[in-house]
Amino acid sequence: MEETVIQLRDVSKHFGHYQALSHVTMAVKRGDIYALIGENGAGKTTLMRLILGLSPTPSGEVMVLGEHAGHYRHALSRVGAIIEAPAAFSKLTVRQNLEVIAIQHGLNDPQAITDAIQFVGLTAKVRTQAKHLSLGQRQRLGLATAILAHPDLLILDEPINGLDPTGIVEFRTLLQRLNQEQQTTILISSHILTELYQVATQFGFLHHGTLIQTLSKPALDAANQAGLVVTVSDVNAAASLLDAQQIKQFKVLNERDLLVAAGQIEPAALNRLLVDHQLEVMSIAMKEGSLEDYYTDLIAHSQEGRA
Amino acid sequence: MINQIRADFYRQLRTWGFGLVMGLTVVYCAVCVWFKSVGGVMVNAPLSALDELTAKQTTVRAGIRGATINSSVLLYVFIALFVIVIGYEFSQQTYKNTLISGISRLQFILAKYLTLLLDLFIALALFYLTALITGRLAGRAWGTALPHLLQETGLTLVTSTFFISVVFSLAMLVLIASGSLVISAVFIVIWPLAVSLGSILTNWHWLSYIDFFNVAAGISFGTIHTGELWRYLLVSVVALTVSVLAGAELIQHKEL
Numbered sequence: 001m002e003e004t005v006i007q008l009r010d011v012s013k014h015f016g017h018y019q020a021l022s023h024v025t026m027a028v029k030r031g032d033i034y035a036l037i038g039e040n041g042a043g044k045t046t047l048m049r050l051i052l053g054l055s056p057t058p059s060g061e062v063m064v065l066g067e068h069a070g071h072y073r074h075a076l077s078r079v080g081a082i083i084e085a086p087a088a089f090s091k092l093t094v095r096q097n098l099e100v101i102a103i104q105h106g107l108n109d110p111q112a113i114t115d116a117i118q119f120v121g122l123t124a125k126v127r128t129q130a131k132h133l134s135l136g137q138r139q140r141l142g143l144a145t146a147i148l149a150h151p152d153l154l155i156l157d158e159p160i161n162g163l164d165p166t167g168i169v170e171f172r173t174l175l176q177r178l179n180q181e182q183q184t185t186i187l188i189s190s191h192i193l194t195e196l197y198q199v200a201t202q203f204g205f206l207h208h209g210t211l212i213q214t215l216s217k218p219a220l221d222a223a224n225q226a227g228l229v230v231t232v233s234d235v236n237a238a239a240s241l242l243d244a245q246q247i248k249q250f251k252v253l254n255e256r257d258l259l260v261a262a263g264q265i266e267p268a269a270l271n272r273l274l275v276d277h278q279l280e281v282m283s284i285a286m287k288e289g290s291l292e293d294y295y296t297d298l299i300a301h302s303q304e305g306r307a
Numbered sequence: 308m309i310n311q312i313r314a315d316f317y318r319q320l321r322t323w324g325f326g327l328v329m330g331l332t333v334v335y336c337a338v339c340v341w342f343k344s345v346g347g348v349m350v351n352a353p354l355s356a357l358d359e360l361t362a363k364q365t366t367v368r369a370g371i372r373g374a375t376i377n378s379s380v381l382l383y384v385f386i387a388l389f390v391i392v393i394g395y396e397f398s399q400q401t402y403k404n405t406l407i408s409g410i411s412r413l414q415f416i417l418a419k420y421l422t423l424l425l426d427l428f429i430a431l432a433l434f435y436l437t438a439l440i441t442g443r444l445a446g447r448a449w450g451t452a453l454p455h456l457l458q459e460t461g462l463t464l465v466t467s468t469f470f471i472s473v474v475f476s477l478a479m480l481v482l483i484a485s486g487s488l489v490i491s492a493v494f495i496v497i498w499p500l501a502v503s504l505g506s507i508l509t510n511w512h513w514l515s516y517i518d519f520f521n522v523a524a525g526i527s528f529g530t531i532h533t534g535e536l537w538r539y540l541l542v543s544v545v546a547l548t549v550s551v552l553a554g555a556e557l558i559q560h561k562e563l
Contacts, residue, residue, distance in 0.1 A: 049563075052403075053406070054407070054562075054563040055563065056560050056562075072409075075409075076406075076408070076409045077409030081407050087404055088401065089395060089401055090399060092321060096317075099317060101404060103310055103314040103317055104311060104405060104408040105408055
């Protein structure tokens with residue numbers, strides 16, 4: 001059964017005159033890894049804070065695991081989170097910090113703490129005070145804190161910040177393991193879109209506090225088609241020619257390049273067409289679509305729409 | 308809520324500050340009782356009793372009564388407990404972990420208050436125990452029958468703990484409202500001084516009802532009669548209730 005873990009309906013939030021969120025409606029289903037994407041100040045953290053009840057909801061409805069925000073009874077005990085920066089008692093060691101969290105959750109299994117430390121790769125730092133951890137190690141401690149009680153829902157705000165390349169790869173693997181082995185639903189935000197693309201199953205694009213689009217990974221892949229980047233001597237003439245040939249899905253990128261959406265025409269046929277019309281073809285290259293490109297285009301269209 | 312109190316005690320017992328506060332409390336009491344030193348911060352100092360205690364502190368009972376006067380100075384030491392129990396949560400932003408552990412806002416405030424109450428009880432119990440032992444080590448007589456002395460000291464311990472805790476509950480409200488550990492710590496320091504100064508300048512008797520630190524001393528010295536104790540209790544219970552409920556309400560509507 002597909003269960004909704006997070007449900008937001010028409011949620012708005014403002015700080016003074018600043019509209020942080022505007023009529024956001026979204027749903028995160030059980031088992032999803034939902035990526036929130038947006039520029040700084042788009043409203044990602046605000047949205048997560050509303051979900052966690054760290055910020056009051058002035059209008060709209062926020063529900064987590066069937067309970068309303070502001071009236072949570074048991075829902076939050078099934079949620080783990082890292083918001084803004086992982087928080088830890090600086091003078092306590094890694095293990096002691098996790099002991100505190102375990103006591104707060106009523107966990108009496110010391111093995112659970114050992115497992116969490118091992119899971120995030122902090123075994124060598126178990127007796128190190130939190131204040132002596134590097135930024136990446138603090139992130140790992142934050143993740144250990146969040147997953148200790150085996151939450152059904154994990155909310156991670158910029159969790160990859162400060163991790164080195166190896167750490168990022170390990171972190172990605174950790175998230176996938178949590179999702180697949182423990183069926184943990186994950187809501188995650190990050191500016192490293194390549195990483196989000198690799199782990200997420202759903203994407204939500206926030207722009208200026210508005211959720212401008214949500215789509216699944218297959219839908220993203222379909223929308224974010226690969227294409228042929230053609231470099232020609234006269235891009236205007238090439239564009240006219242393609243238009244005349246009823247090849248409508250193309251885009252002029254600059255004075256020399258245009259992008260023909262994949263599936264419109266084969267590279268060889270395209271080359272022949274251009275050459276037959278005395279257009280000099282410098283190169284034809286396959287281009288894979290990326291989340292960055294999709295996001296950039298989406299924001300550009302959104303701004304055009306506003307203008 | 309019980310889990311939160313347990314977590315706070317686990318944390319406290321692994322900080323130097325907690326041990327230091329308890330150590331300072333014991334040393335301060337031992338020195339004061341041994342050298343028959345009496346003094347404190349209060350609205351209406353029972354000067355005759357102070358003179359008597361200073362001059363004739365020849366019994367354990369007199370030493371304990373003197374220690375009760377001296378205990379008002381301890382609030383400056385107890386600020387460290389306030390910082391450890393709730394101050395760190397805000398300065399290190401760990402309250403986010405705490406509040407998403409499933410605890411309600413009211414339970415959070417109550418757990419913090421009860422942890423502080425227990426801390427104060429332990430510290431003051433050590434304080435009076437030290438006064439008792441030091442008096443005996445100095446070769447002084449009990450001054451009254453031992454069961455009576457223990458009963459009297461126990462009552463002073465409970466009343467001191469409760470009335471001091473009221474100021475800390477108000478300081479918690481200040482911390483939540485201001486978000487500043489410095490402002491709340493200054494509030495604890497300023498409260499008895501402001502009440503004392505206000506009393507001197509205005510001669511308003513009602514200020515003694517909010518001089519929470521010295522209610523126990525007042526009872527001990529008979530400046531507060533048993534018949535009027537209910538007024539002090541009522542004011543303190545109202546202040547405590549308001550600070551806990553207002554704190555929970557504030558934190559519910561605060562951007563955390």
